Amino acid sequence: MRKRQQTSPKRLGEPGPDAGQVRELFTAAAQAPDHGLILPWRFVHVSDAGRQRLGEAFVQALLERDPDATAQQRSEARAKAARAPFLALAIARPHDDASPEIPPRERLVSLGCALQNMLLLAHAQGFGAGLVSGQAMESRALRDLFRLADNEQAVCFIAVGTVAKAKTSRVRPSPVDFVETL
Numbered sequence: 001m002r003k004r005q006q007t008s009p010k011r012l013g014e015p016g017p018d019a020g021q022v023r024e025l026f027t028a029a030a031q032a033p034d035h036g037l038i039l040p041w042r043f044v045h046v047s048d049a050g051r052q053r054l055g056e057a058f059v060q061a062l063l064e065r066d067p068d069a070t071a072q073q074r075s076e077a078r079a080k081a082a083r084a085p086f087l088a089l090a091i092a093r094p095h096d097d098a099s100p101e102i103p104p105r106e107r108l109v110s111l112g113c114a115l116q117n118m119l120l121l122a123h124a125q126g127f128g129a130g131l132v133s134g135q136a137m138e139s140r141a142l143r144d145l146f147r148l149a150d151n152e153q154a155v156c157f158i159a160v161g162t163v164a165k166a167k168t169s170r171v172r173p174s175p176v177d178f179v180e181t182l
């Protein structure tokens with residue numbers, strides 16, 4: 001747990017998790033706490049075949065916010081879809097009519113726990129892993145590609161792969177920085 005740290009998708013190469021390890025990663029997500037047992041989140045695993053469509057969605061997302069984006073900017077946006085051998089989109093359902101008593105904050109905590117379980121397991125499997133979001137999360141293009149319902153929100157991608165070159169670890173906050181006693 002102490003060794004886990006963010007590795008950005010561009011630093012994650014082959015090999016990635018095999019099919020059994022991917023199943024373990026999603027099984028780890030399912031161990032997250034879930035008030036009311038409402039499963040307020042889901043993941044979409046981006047297959048090799050899906051990468052090209054994701055790249056096009058990233059380009060469209062860029063054009064939504066900057067219709068004058070240059071060819072190089074479009075090419076950089078498209079390239080993001082090719083990074084990291086394992087890529088999945090984490091999608092939250094902050095509201096629904098079936099369980100109005102479970103507020104958005106609790107649903108997002110549940111997704112955060114699912115993501116952390118996956119990050120920790122990826123590290124235990126010997127991989128690097130990271131989360132990546134950005135303005136494309138809000139885009140029409142991404143919402144359409146992943147068929148998000150009106151009450152769903154794309155939160156971030158989780159990327160897993162082999163770390164080519166480890167970076168130095170960051171200084172972590174100490175409990176005195178965030179713990180008080182009542």
Ligand SMILES: Cc1cc2nc3c(=O)[nH]c(=O)nc-3n(C[C@H](O)[C@H](O)[C@H](O)COP(=O)(O)O)c2cc1C
Pocket residue numbers: 004005006007008131132133134155156170
């Ligand atoms: C929901 C979420 C979205 C994130 N999106 C990005 C991102 O777009 N780009 C990025 O570099 N890091 C992103 N991160 C990762 C943080 O930058 C990273 O956790 C932070 O730098 C601390 O590093 P650590 O994970 O090694 O402790 C995201 C983290 C979370 C929780």
